[in-house]
Amino acid sequence: xxxxxxxxxxxxxxxxxxxxxxxxxxxDVVCLQEIKCQDDQFPREAFEAAGYxxxxxxxxxxxxxxxxxxxxxxxxxxxLPGDDEDVQSRFIEVVVSRPGGGxxxxxxxxxxNGNPPDTEKYPYKLAWMARLKAHIAARLELEEPLIVAGDxxxxxxxxxxxxxxxxxxxxxxxxxxxxxxxxxxTLGLTDAVRAASDEAGLYTFWDYQAGAWQKNNGIRIDHLxxxxxxxxxxxxxxxxxxxxxWEKPSDHVPVWADFDIAA
DNA sequence: ATGGTTGCGGTGCAA
Numbered sequence: 001x002x003x004x005x006x007x008x009x010x011x012x013x014x015x016x017x018x019x020x021x022x023x024x025x026x027x028d029v030v031c032l033q034e035i036k037c038q039d040d041q042f043p044r045e046a047f048e049a050a051g052y053x054x055x056x057x058x059x060x061x062x063x064x065x066x067x068x069x070x071x072x073x074x075x076x077x078x079x080l081p082g083d084d085e086d087v088q089s090r091f092i093e094v095v096v097s098r099p100g101g102g103x104x105x106x107x108x109x110x111x112x113n114g115n116p117p118d119t120e121k122y123p124y125k126l127a128w129m130a131r132l133k134a135h136i137a138a139r140l141e142l143e144e145p146l147i148v149a150g151d152x153x154x155x156x157x158x159x160x161x162x163x164x165x166x167x168x169x170x171x172x173x174x175x176x177x178x179x180x181x182x183x184x185x186t187l188g189l190t191d192a193v194r195a196a197s198d199e200a201g202l203y204t205f206w207d208y209q210a211g212a213w214q215k216n217n218g219i220r221i222d223h224l225x226x227x228x229x230x231x232x233x234x235x236x237x238x239x240x241x242x243x244x245x246w247e248k249p250s251d252h253v254p255v256w257a258d259f260d261i262a263a
Numbered sequence: 264a265t266g267g268t269t270g271c272g273g274t275g276c277a278a
Contacts, residue, residue, distance in 0.1 A: 061271050
């Protein structure tokens with residue numbers, strides 16, 4: 001089973017790119033972020049025609065997450081628990097049944113950016129991370145294969161940026177952000193890409209501005225974190241960097257992980 | 264040199 005995540009930066013504008021990538025990488029489950037549309041604007045039929053079931057948690061204009069799955073959904077839950085006042089669509093959780101029995105649980109997340117840090121946006125990010133940690137801690141008690149995949153808007157370590165000094169005052173790399181990310185990992189989660197490779201220069205995002213792509217000025221902010229039961233089944237992971245060079249690209253590229261699970 | 268680009272929605276905001 002191959003599970004992927006991709007911040008597409010508008011699913012409607014990126015539909016052709018997304019379908020081309022699905023045909024190439026053939027993931028079984030895909031978490032999409034920044035779909036930037038409401039549920040009824042999501043191009044559901046195009047993905048169904050490509051063989052995917054569709055779960056959408058949209059929002060007008062920005063944010064919005066979705067999950068595509070070749071296997072049918074047993075459960076779909078929209079929204080991250082812990083704040084009834086939070087109206088931003090940044091979290092979706094699904095459960096799919098494995099053909100041989102058992103389940104896989106997948107959370108698709110679009111963690112708040114948090115910039116500028118001297119505004120209310122940064123405490124919102126930290127509070128969201130605290131809610132995510134609490135939710136994952138509860139889910140880990142189920143002792144299931146769990147994959148929490150998405151745009152974390154966190155640069156975990158200096159080697160996850162081409163120029164870490166550019167990010168020291170940025171909400172993606174501030175010490176409190178990195179500490180909150182480590183606190184989530186310390187619950188017992190495995191970073192799939194880092195488990196598969198310790199090489200430097202692995203990035204998932206290149207800004208549209210200032211020729212960041214041409215200069216390979218990238219950062220690694222899209223992650224798949226695995227419960228112990230999922231990590232035990234991990235067989236590989238990768239980043240589809242070449243997608244950033246396609247026409248009309250997203251500023252993020254897909255990240256995927258393979259598991260020894262029949263699909 | 265304090266810039267630059269993209270997307271949504273309809274002009275300023277978010278990233």
